[in-house]
Amino acid sequence: MNQAAMFKLTYGLFVLTAKDGEKDNGCIINTAMQVTAEPNRIIIVVNKQNYTHDMIMKTKEFNVSMIDTEADFELFKHFGFQSGRDVDKMADFAFSRAANGITYPDNMVNGYISGKVISETDLGSHTMFLADVTDAEILSDAESVTYTYYHKNIKPAPQPVKKKGWICKICGYVYEGEELPADFICPICKHPASDFEPIQ
Incomplete structure (x- = not known):
């Protein structure tokens, strides 16, 4: 089986935001889609290791913002390469609040959708949330970023590495060592060992 075929699936990229008290x-996610029009419902799929996941499990509300082609790599680093358990991701970041009180970025996104969770499905490493759409706004006419566009135009090319090890095909994280543990999870993007390849 060629695991690389999975990268041919079409994905968008999104900033998922939540609020718990103050x-x-x-965080960054790559799975959000409308599943019904009447009633208007969407699903999002979130890695259980993300702090945002735990907030949504508790509060049952979120905003999902569609990243646009004017976004730069700093947005992905800011929301995808650090944990909200350790840093305040909204400090020194331009954002507004939707009617549900949850933030959304002021730029580099072309719209947002607010959701109220009605059910959760355990998918193992991730949870799928089904939600009623409670609000939605268009913020710009810029095109939405796809996973392919991100890899070709936004993500920096990996720099040559001379060490023995394994490199994450998603974010470029390098695991040093001869063997990569089968249960290894990338500490940056949370992808499994199957998304690593040996450094040549």
Whole structure:
């Protein structure tokens, strides 16, 4: 089986935000889609290791913002390469609040959708949330970023590495060593060992 075929599936990229009490947080996800029009419902799929996941499990509300082609790599680093358990992701970041009180980025996104969770499905490493759409706004006419566009135009090319090890095909994280544990999870993007390849 060629695992690389999985990268041919079409994905968008999104900033998912949540609020628990006074705490605001967000992360990057690649699975959000409308599943019904009447009633208007969407699903999002979130890695259980993300702090935003835990906030949504508790509060049952979120905003999902569609990243646009004017976004730069700093947005992905800001929301995807650090944990809200350790840093305040909204500090020194331009954002507004939707009617549900949850933040959304002021730029580099072309719209947002607010959701109220009605059910959760355990998918192992991730949870799928089914939600009623409670609000939605268009913020710009810029095109939405796809996973392919991100890899070709936004993500920096990996720099040559001379060490023995394994490199994450998603974010470029390098695991040093001869063997990569089968249960290894990338500490940056949370992808499994199957998304690593040997450094040549």
